[in-house]
Amino acid sequence: MERLNRKERVAAILKILSDNPNKVISLSFFQENFSMARSTLSEDVTILKKVVEDIGVGSVETVAGPTGGVRFVPSLRxxxxxxxxxxxxxxxxxxxxxxxxxxxxxxxxxxxxxxxxxxxxxxxxxxxxxxxxxxxxxxxxxxxxxxxxxxxxxxxxxxxxxxxxxxxxxxxxxxxxxxxxxxxxxxxxxxxxxxxxxxxxxxxxxxxxxxxxxxxxxxxxxxxxxxxxxxxxxxxxxxxxxxxxxxxxxxxxxxxxxxxxxxxxxxxx
Amino acid sequence: MERLNRKERVAAILKILSDNPNKVISLSFFQENFSMARSTLSEDVTILKKVVEDIGVGSVETVAGPTGGVRFVPSLRxxxxxxxxxxxxxxxxxxxxxxxxxxxxxxxxxxxxxxxxxxxxxxxxxxxxxxxxxxxxxxxxxxxxxxxxxxxxxxxxxxxxxxxxxxxxxxxxxxxxxxxxxxxxxxxxxxxxxxxxxxxxxxxxxxxxxxxxxxxxxxxxxxxxxxxxxxxxxxxxxxxxxxxxxxxxxxxxxxxxxxxxxxxxxxxx
Structure with a gap:
């Protein structure tokens, strides 16, 4: 994947999470695929939490621990x-x-x-x-x-x-x-x-x-x-x-x- | 919906398109829901075309004409x-x-x-x-x-x-x-x-x-x-x-x- 800028990357991460509902995807998966620092990824995830809540399609959850990562949980308002x-x-x-x-x-x-x-x-x-x-x-x-x-x-x-x-x-x-x-x-x-x-x-x-x-x-x-x-x-x-x-x-x-x-x-x- | 900034909005638009595969969604739907100008929306769509191609999940297509708009067509590389x-x-x-x-x-x-x-x-x-x-x-x-x-x-x-x-x-x-x-x-x-x-x-x-x-x-x-x-x-x-x-x-x-x-x-x- 070529290097995406932030607005492109945020959309890409949401698309990947959304295509894998209720599945925890490790942070390192995103870090490797988008060659990004952990801190930048955390900021992206914060943005995504706001986006999905705002359009009312579910929530983006951070899961801690060694098998942790981030997942998209769909729901309706x-x-x-x-x-x-x-x-x-x-x-x-x-x-x-x-x-x-x-x-x-x-x-x-x-x-x-x-x-x-x-x-x-x-x-x-x-x-x-x-x-x-x-x-x-x-x-x-x-x-x-x-x-x-x-x-x-x-x-x-x-x-x-x-x-x-x-x-x-x-x-x-x-x-x-x-x-x-x-x-x-x-x-x-x-x-x-x-x-x-x-x-x-x-x-x-x-x-x-x-x-x-x-x-x-x-x-x-x-x-x-x-x-x-x-x-x-x-x-x-x-x-x-x-x-x-x-x-x-x-x-x-x-x-x-x-x-x-x-x-x-x-x-x- | 509260006003989203561009990186939030781009992710939101992709989520909506992706949740409605192969369905043409009018540009005015997005303009109204995100209170944005047509020209800004066109720029967002251009960004999304690049994003979905880059991560290999399909294509975002613009459909011209009175029943036109934009749609996400899923595919695999x-x-x-x-x-x-x-x-x-x-x-x-x-x-x-x-x-x-x-x-x-x-x-x-x-x-x-x-x-x-x-x-x-x-x-x-x-x-x-x-x-x-x-x-x-x-x-x-x-x-x-x-x-x-x-x-x-x-x-x-x-x-x-x-x-x-x-x-x-x-x-x-x-x-x-x-x-x-x-x-x-x-x-x-x-x-x-x-x-x-x-x-x-x-x-x-x-x-x-x-x-x-x-x-x-x-x-x-x-x-x-x-x-x-x-x-x-x-x-x-x-x-x-x-x-x-x-x-x-x-x-x-x-x-x-x-x-x-x-x-x-x-x-x-």
């Missing part, structure tokens, strides 16, 4: 988070989304890179303090949101399958009862996918009674691992949930097929 | 692309990946946020000139790579399902023959998921004979849409492919179960 989720609510209220059976069509939202990117930042902010080793999801519709959450937590994504395809070696399968339909379902995960003694966060697009989340907790017991957080994008209002400890961003109170009214609101977490 | 793919090859050669039946365990790679992020940048670079309206994939294992490709192309992701769950309204299903196993398979997509007359790019983690890709081409015909690009992470060496026009990053020549040797190489595109 509370007002930006609220207005983003309110926009999603408005979009969800569109009556064209009502499918026969009272289902709600949400694929355009939960598969949107722009939307799932922000949802990933929101969930990562909730669960970062839990220091998870993995983000888990069950195929299929929760994958994009879980993927972005894993990216912003800087941990691997693990996808639990509905059936054992047999191509992934020794696999643990469990049966569980879906809370709403009372049907027996299966979920499978290769033994090597999650290390013993891990902490995992489960992310999904939708929760009705929470049967899937309960299944995941049971599955993780087989891996001698622990679910330290459950996050769902939309929760359906139900009489009783099978899990108590979870975070949801929106709550779907009712879909009135006849009057074509969708009652969906922000959940207060 | 050829040498970084090569060394990244070579690292993946080395990882793939680990004999512990060999599963009964000669399958290769790749979940840790194709679900890794860090790896799929780079694969997304690579595929987006290949297909950007095709100006696709959507990135398509078939559940499940290709979703993370397809998701990141869609993010860097700034287009929606569409996930084709293996079965029609019935909760997504009118759906188009087709049957196709998988090229390798010669089995009849089904793929389904809600009618509203792809607009008539669209251009789509199909992304998957693995291609054997190309039966799935051929199925997608057939499915898109039902949507009066066109597959303008096919990109797969790993291609298996086969006698004959059912599709001719595709890009693969790695080629898996052979998995020798007995001698525990995996022959995988970079594909020359």
């Amino acid at each position: 509370e007002e930006d988070r609220q207005s983003f989720l309110k926009e999603l609510c408005e979009s969800l209220k569109n009556k064209d989304r009502i499918m026969p059976g009272g289902f709600l069509y949400t694929n355009d939202l939960i598969f949107s890179p722009e939307i799932t990117n922000k949802l990933g930042i929101i969930f990562a902010s909730y669960f970062r303090d839990k220091e998870p080793d993995y983000v888990l999801t069950v195929e299929t519709k929760g994958i994009p949101i879980a993927m972005m959450t894993a990216r912003y937590l800087n941990v691997p994504l693990v996808i639990v399958r509905r059936e054992n395809k047999g191509a992934e070696g020794p696999t643990v399968s469990i049966n569980y009862v879906s809370g709403s339909k009372r049907q027996i379902q299966t979920m499978s995960l290769p033994k090597r996918a999650v290390k013993k003694g891990s902490k995992v966060v489960f992310i999904d697009d939708f929760m009705r009674a929470g049967g899937t989340a309960k299944g995941i907790i049971k599955l993780m017991e087989e891996f001698e691992s622990k679910v330290v957080g459950v996050g769902v994008f939309i929760e359906a209002k139900t009489e009783k949930k099978l899990v108590q400890d979870y975070i949801s961003l929106l709550i779907l109170n009712n879909v009135d097929e006849e009057r074509e009214i969708i009652d969906v609101k922000l959940k207060n977490n | 050829e040498e970084d692309r090569q060394s990244f793919l070579k690292e993946l090859c080395e990882s793939l050669k680990n004999k512990d990946r060999i599963m009964p039946g000669g399958f290769l365990y790749t979940n840790d790679l194709i679900f890794s946020p860090e790896i799929t992020n780079k694969l997304g940048i690579i595929f987006a670079s290949y297909f950007r000139d095709k100006e696709p309206d959507y990135v398509l994939t078939v559940e499940t294992k290709g979703i993370p790579i397809a998701m990141m490709t869609a993010r860097y192309l700034n287009v929606p992701l569409v996930i084709v399902r293996r079965e029609n769950k019935g909760a997504e309204g009118p759906t188009v299903s087709i049957n196709y023959v998988s090229g390798s196993k010669r089995q009849i398979q089904t793929m389904s997509l809600p009618k509203r998921a792809v607009k008539k007359g669209s251009k789509v790019v199909f992304i998957d983690d693995f291609m054997r004979a190309g039966g799935t890709a051929k199925g997608i081409i057939k499915l898109m015909e039902e949507f009066e849409s066109k597959v303008v690009g096919v990109g797969v992470f790993i291609e298996a060496k086969t006698e004959k492919k059912l599709v001719q026009d595709y890009i693969s990053l790695l080629i898996l020549n052979n998995v020798d179960e007995e001698r525990e040797i995996i022959d995988v190489k970079l594909k020359n595109n």
Whole structure:
């Protein structure tokens, strides 16, 4: 790299930090790549702390110690988070989304890179303090949101399958009862996918009674691992949930097929 | 936002552009948010063009005209692309990946946020000139790579399902023959998921004979849409492919179960 002047270098450092969310990058990496003194780097980091706070995209943190360095932790300002989720609510209220059976069509939202990117930042902010080793999801519709959450937590994504395809070696399968339909379902995960003694966060697009989340907790017991957080994008209002400890961003109170009214609101977490 | 000085502002502008890959952001957005003159902004953009080129993360482009502005287009330097793919090859050669039946365990790679992020940048670079309206994939294992490709192309992701769950309204299903196993398979997509007359790019983690890709081409015909690009992470060496026009990053020549040797190489595109 050719020698950059300060304003160029500050931008370059932020770009590198931002491309590696929640990852500690050593100060010596920057010193070597930009041939700069430690004191100059410290001043640059101070500038960056101010910049990211000012535009409300997260924080730049200094981590002390031998494995220390600097990292970018993405987050949304509370007002930006609220207005983003309110926009999603408005979009969800569109009556064209009502499918026969009272289902709600949400694929355009939960598969949107722009939307799932922000949802990933929101969930990562909730669960970062839990220091998870993995983000888990069950195929299929929760994958994009879980993927972005894993990216912003800087941990691997693990996808639990509905059936054992047999191509992934020794696999643990469990049966569980879906809370709403009372049907027996299966979920499978290769033994090597999650290390013993891990902490995992489960992310999904939708929760009705929470049967899937309960299944995941049971599955993780087989891996001698622990679910330290459950996050769902939309929760359906139900009489009783099978899990108590979870975070949801929106709550779907009712879909009135006849009057074509969708009652969906922000959940207060 | 409080008034930022130039070095702060340059970093802030790059962060905003970088968070919205391949999206044209109007100059007036920046002028208003940072209360700056057009001429100053032009100078900042010139600085940013140099910065991103220097650290090899893509390019900052100025787009003229009434809908114009500035955008960040991510890409990898050829040498970084090569060394990244070579690292993946080395990882793939680990004999512990060999599963009964000669399958290769790749979940840790194709679900890794860090790896799929780079694969997304690579595929987006290949297909950007095709100006696709959507990135398509078939559940499940290709979703993370397809998701990141869609993010860097700034287009929606569409996930084709293996079965029609019935909760997504009118759906188009087709049957196709998988090229390798010669089995009849089904793929389904809600009618509203792809607009008539669209251009789509199909992304998957693995291609054997190309039966799935051929199925997608057939499915898109039902949507009066066109597959303008096919990109797969790993291609298996086969006698004959059912599709001719595709890009693969790695080629898996052979998995020798007995001698525990995996022959995988970079594909020359």
